[in-house]
Amino acid sequence: MAFMCTDSGNLMAIAQQVIAQQQQQHQRQQQEQLHQIQSSTASVSWVVPPDHQTSFSSAFSDPFSFPPPQPFKLSDDFDSDEWMDSLIGSGDLPPLFVDPPSSTDLDRLIMPQGDILTVDPLPQPGKSDKEPEPEPDPEPNSKAAVSCSSQSLSSSTSSHPVLKTLLDCARLVGSNPDLAIKTLAKIRPLLSKLGDPIQRVAFYFTEALSIRLISTASPPPPSSSSEEFTICYKNLNDACPYSKFAHLTANQAILEATESANQIHIVDFGVIQGVQWAAFLQALATRPGGKPTRVRISGIPSPLLGSSPIKSLTATGNRLREFAEILELNFEFIPVLTPVDKLTGSDLWVDPDESVAVNFMLHLYHLLGDSMEQVQSVLRLAKSLNPEVVTLGEYEANLNRVGYVNRFANALSYYCSVFESIEPAMARDSPDRVEVERVIFGNRILRAVGLAEGIERTDRMEESREWMAQMEGSGFEPVQFSNYAISQAKLLLWNYDYSSKYSLVDSHPGFLSLAWDGKKLLTVSSWR
Secondary structure (H helix, E strand, O other), X not given: OOOOOOOOOOHHHHHHHHHHHHHHOOHHHHHHHHHHHHHOOOOOOOOOOOOOOOOOHHHOOOOOOOOOOOOOXXXXXXXXXXXXXXXXXXXXXXXXXXXXXXXXXXXXXXXXXXXXXXXXXOOOOOOOOOOOOOOOOXXXXXXXXXXXXXXXXXXXXXXXXXXXXXXXXXXXXXXXXXXXXXXXXXXXXXXXXXXXXXXXXXXXXXXXXXXXXXXXXXXXXXXXXXXXXXXXXXXXXXXXXXXXXXXXXXXXXXHHHOOOOOEEEEEEEEEOOOOHXXXXXXXXXXXXXXXXXXXXXXXXXXXXXXXXXXXXXXXXXXXXXXXXXXXXXXXXXXXOOOOHHHOOHHHHOOOOOOEEEEEEEOOHHHHOOOOOHHHHHHHHHHHHOOOXXXXXXXXXXXXXXXXXXXXXXXXXHHHHHHHHHHOOXXXXXXXXXXXXXXXXXXXXXXXXXXXXXXXXXXXXOOOHHHHHHHHHHOOOOEOOOOHHHHHHHHHHHXXXXXXXXXXXXXXXXXXXXXXXXXXXXXXXXXXX
16 A cells, blocks of 8 residues: 655645645546545545645554555565454453334324323424423532533434433433333334434434343343454544544644654553554654654553453554564554553653653543542653653543433433434445444443443543643643644545534634534643
C-alpha cells in the first residue's frame, strides 16, 4: 500500500490553501479527488497541491491499516492484518443478543395502568397522558445534572412513544419490576435490530433493561470471539470518524508540543494495538528540523485487552519497532504491566532529558466509579512526570454518578445519536452494521444500564465539564488547539465524505468535540 512520505511544511498554510481550493474548484473536480482518495489503497487524509509538502495529517492513515511509507518497502513477512488480531484483545464480552419478532408498527403506545397493560393510540396534539412519578434516586451521592423525565432526550426523540415507554419502565425498576417486565414483553414486537435507528436502539435498551430486571447474577460467558470484535471495530471506524478524529487531534497536539525535542517519551495509557503511532512516527521522521535522536513509548494496556495483555503488547511493540527501523528512527516500545492502581513514576523509566507526553485516549473512563479517587491518583502520577502535554479523549455522556433513571435517560439520548450517525454510512440491511451494533454498542448499553450497581457496572462516562474539574483539580491547565489542528480535523470530515450532520464543536477552554446533528459524542482536550 502506498504511503506518502515527504518533508513536513508549513502546516497551517497548507490547510488554508486546501480550504481555499475547496471553495474555488468546481464540484466535478472535488468529486474526482474524493473518489481518488476513497478508492486508492493509499490512506492519505486529503489531497495537497503537488507544489506543496505534505503535513502530519496527510500521513495519518485509517487507524486500522498500517501501510508502509514510500519509497521504503516492508519485509516480505510483514502482515499488516496482524495489527488487528488482538485489537480489544480477548477481553470479556457480555452475552450476545437475540432478535425478537420484528414489526414496523410504531403507531401504538404501551401505557401501564395499575397491573393491567393496554395498548392505546398515540396521544393527539393538545392531549397528554400523565406520566408515572419517577422513583427516588437510588444513589444518594448522585448529581442532579439531568431530569428524570423524557426531556433529557434530544428534541428529535423525546416524543417518540417507544422511547418514552422505555423511560417509564426504567422508573419502575425499583418500585414495580413485575409491571416493567410485562411492559417490556409487550414492546418487544415493535422493535428490531433490522429497523430504523429508533427501533434498533430501543431493541438493545429493552434487552439490557430486561437483564437488569430478571438477572441477579453476572451474565453468562460470551459467545463471540476477539476476532469478531476486531472486525466489527474496524468496520465501525471505516464508516464513522470517531477514532480518526480522536487520534488525529491528540497526536497533532503531541507533535506540536514536542516539535523541537530531541528525545521524546510518550506514556500511552490504554494502548491496544498502537496503530495510530505509525503515522506519528512517520511525522517525526520527516520533521523539518530533523529526526529526534530517540523516541520511546511506554504502553499501559487497556482493560479491554483482558487479564493477560502481554501477547498483544509484545506484538504491538514488534510492529512499531519494525516500522521505526524502516524510517531509520531510534525507537523503543516498553510494555508496562504494573496494574494502574499500583503504578508509580519509577515503573515508567522517564529520563530527565526526555520531553514527555502523556496520552489518555478513551482510557480514564475505565477508572470511573462512585469515587474519583483512582482517576485522581493516575492524574497525579501524570503530573509527576512533568509532561510537555497531556492529551485526553473521552465519550461525551453523563453515565457515572447519577441515579439509575437519569443514567438510563442519558444513555438513551446518547446512543440514539450514535445509531443515527451510523445510518448514512452503513446500509440498514448490511450484515456488517448489524454486527457492529450488536457486538459493540449493544454490549456497551448492557454494561451501562443492564448490570447491577457497583463493580459490575463497567461502562461509565463523564461529560467534559467533569473532566475539566478533574484535570484542573490535579494541577493542569487547558491548552487551546492550534488553528491548524482544528482545520485539520475539519478537513478530515470533508475528505472522507462523511455525512454533513457531523460537525466539530470548539468549546472553551480548549475542548474539541465531534458532534452528530449538534450533539457531542466524543471530546478531545489538551493540557499542561
